Amino acid sequence: MRKVLIVEDDKFLAAIFSLFIKDLGHLLVGRCQTGAQALEMCQSEKPDVVLMDIHLEGELDGIETAERIQRDFEIPVIFVTSDTSSQVVERAIVANSYGYLVKPVQKNELSITIDLAYYKHKAVIDQKRREQSFRRYLAEAPVAVIIVHDGRIQYLNMNALDLFHTHYIEDMIGLPLVDFVDDCSKGAFNEFISNNAGTGRVAERHDIVFMGLHKKPLDVAITGSWIEFNGKQALQIVMMDITPEKSAIRDCEKLRYALFMGGKGVMILDQNLKVSGVTPGFKSLIRLEQGSDIKDLNMDERLLMSLLNGNFEEQQETTITYLNKNYKCMVFAIGQTQKKTRELIVKIVE
Structure with missing residues (x-):
């Protein structure tokens, strides 16, 4: 009735x-x-x-x-x-x-x-x-989600906006997602997009370097599945920030290089430019103990602080002056600036 x-x-x-x-x-x-x-x-x-x-x-x-x-x-x-x-x-x-x-x-x-x-x-x-429930689920999902149709962004949730460092969906909606992929990852991204096109879940995880709205690189792991969105076949991409993971790998490589690839000694400085570790080779040249500061080394503290603050990603050259003798050094940072785990590796090379 x-x-x-x-x-x-x-x-x-x-x-x-x-x-x-x-x-x-x-x-x-x-x-x-x-x-x-x-x-x-x-x-x-x-x-x-x-x-x-x-x-x-x-x-x-x-x-x-x-x-x-x-x-x-x-x-x-x-x-x-x-x-x-x-x-x-x-x-x-x-x-x-x-x-x-x-x-x-x-x-x-x-x-x-x-x-x-x-x-x-x-x-x-x-x-x-159902569509309202799906959109609500996407909006509240604890991970970043982007939906792409014909390569263009149709939807992204708040976590995705945060990942790309913007509060405004208008900054990205309708644009080709590949425009936000770093050149070094475009081959891998195109392989991901074409993987099992239109046939359910995209099986493999791909690690992609994206560029945020502020042009800073983002290490992101992506997986995806093909869905129907607004009546069209679309690719739902789940994104996970793996910057800490990739950063840790790079830090291990830097530390391995400092310790085992030549040089006369290594010193580690913490966020406060206090000595948190020295190798025997460094100690034989410059007698510093753990917990000491660097006031007596006559180093370029402005350069060191710039490295700690993330202004430089590549290693920088500087000089230590100790007992009227100059030591040429290479300095590079490890750890994450935002989590205040940044440290400096100082390697004497001459």
Whole structure:
């Protein structure tokens, strides 16, 4: 049984439709003659289906009323009219009606149209709710998610915006995602995009270097799956910031290089430029103990602080002056600036 509202300014036809509705086992929740009355009754009676004449008295015609009913109350509307002019039919189509019955209407025809409208609308609403739940899940997901169609960004959640250092979705929406990929990773990224194109989950994780909005490199691990988004096949990409992981690997390589690849000794300085470690070779040249400061070494503290603050990623050359003797050094930073784990490796090379 469906709850049906009839909007018809012809009292005789309204009476006939009322009899049809009752004979078909549906509940007639009301009859009215104007668009304004129809809006009021939709709000109060909440019908399942509305039968709508197109040519109504008052400020709103049937098509305008139907558009407002579907927008404000999400109720399907079936047009019932004797007007088959192309202009009116086109307006009805644009209004997303759920049926267009031409008077005179037969009872079995009305029955079928009501059931079709009800179930079609129910399917549309269910799909809409699922999409809303999906979008809510994406928005609240604890990882960065970007959805791409034909290579262009269609959606990204807040974690993805944070990853790329922006608060505004407009900065990235509609742009090719490859524009944010560093040149060194474009081959791997194109391989990822083409991997199992359109066939479910993209199996392999790829480590990609992206460029944020501030043009700083981002080490990111990506996986993905092909989904339907806004009625189109799209690639959903899950992104995980692996900058700490990659940074740790690079730091190990730097430390290995400092300790084992030539040089006469190594000193490690902490965030406060205190000595946190020295090798025997360094100690044999410059007698510093752990916990000492570098005031007596006459080093370029401005350069050291710039390295600690992340202003330089490459190693820098400087000099230690100790007991009137100069020692040429290479200095490079390890650790993460934002987590205050940055340290300096000072390697005497001459």
